[in-house]
Amino acid sequence: MTHEATVVDAYRITPQVSAFRLQVPGHEFDYEPGQHTTIRFESGGEEVVRPYTPTNLPGSDELSLTIKRYDDGLASSYMHQKRPGDTVTVGPIDGSLTLADTDRDVAFLASGTGLTPMMAMVRQYLRDGSGHAHVVLGEKREETIIHRETLNELAANNPELDVTFVLSDPNWEWTGHAGYVQDHLESLFDDFDDRDFYVCGVPPMVVQTKHRLAELGAPEERIHSEGWEDGVVGDE
Known part of the structure; x- marks a missing residue:
């Protein structure tokens, strides 16, 4: 409809x-x-x-x-x-990228406008969840970070939420994380078997991030994405 x-x-x-x-x-x-x-x-x-x-x-x-x-x-x-x-x-609202369990710790891993589905999911988790949430957003430069103020405000008002920005092309003043989201998983998280990971972004980022999570011990059932990205990106 x-x-x-x-x-x-x-x-x-x-x-x-x-x-x-x-x-x-x-x-x-x-x-x-x-x-x-x-x-x-x-x-x-x-x-x-x-x-x-x-x-x-x-x-x-x-x-x-x-x-x-x-x-x-x-x-x-x-x-x-x-x-x-x-x-x-x-049109009608549909899709498979939704919260699986609000009682588990979660990580929202996004690049660019891949953050958009996660904004509502973060709000839902902060309202209904009982664990810890961490948003990791990759962008090119500071001026292209979307919803930065909103995310920072949510984190400031909710101790159970952390937000990390990763820039692939930062200027010399940037003191935060540089590179890509998938480069920093091991340093940002110490548990990969119990936390749910939600991944959304450009297909190469999604595929590489899912592969890296699997290497770090995240079970397949804990890694969530829309699912179509693997079909358009090779393994190379």
């Missing part, structure tokens, strides 16, 4: 990433945090369908989407032209 949603707010997060609040008055969105909806529109006589993940919790008439603009991206360019008062078509 699709809905016509009104853009009630649109604002820039980083030079290439914007957030959009979409509202369907009278409708309550019901989904598992981490699942995605779709934006649908016509271009050149053909329907374009692209998945985007709400960063907010379910139970309201709004969806909050974080969308990075790509120069050759039909859907991202379409959305970045939207302003408050415009309407967009959103």
Whole structure:
């Protein structure tokens, strides 16, 4: 089932990433945090369908989407032209990247906009979870870190949440972790057999991170991702 949603707010997060609040008055969105909806529109006589993940919790008439603009991206360019008062078509909410157990410690390992499904999952875990959560977000530079203020605020208000940023191309002033998320797993975590690991990002990052977790002793059933990434990335 699709809905016509009104853009009630649109604002820039980083030079290439914007957030959009979409509202369907009278409708309550019901989904598992981490699942995605779709934006649908016509271009050149053909329907374009692209998945985007709400960063907010379910139970309201709004969806909050974080969308990075790509120069050759039909859907991202379409959305970045939207302003408050415009309407967009959103599709059903579905997906397999959801919290498996709120009673276990968790790690959310993301790169770039792979963070978006994890924002709602983090909020759900802080509300319902009984253990420790650690978000590790990889980005290129400081100015491209999305939801940095939100994550830092969540960590400041929740002692059971840690947040670590990893930059692949930091400037000389950066004193945090450098490289890639998968490079720092062994130094950031000391237990790999009981914690649940959720991985989302560009396919090479997901595949490499899952392989590294397995090498460090994480059981297969403790490593969660959407699952399609392995089919598009080789083992080399």
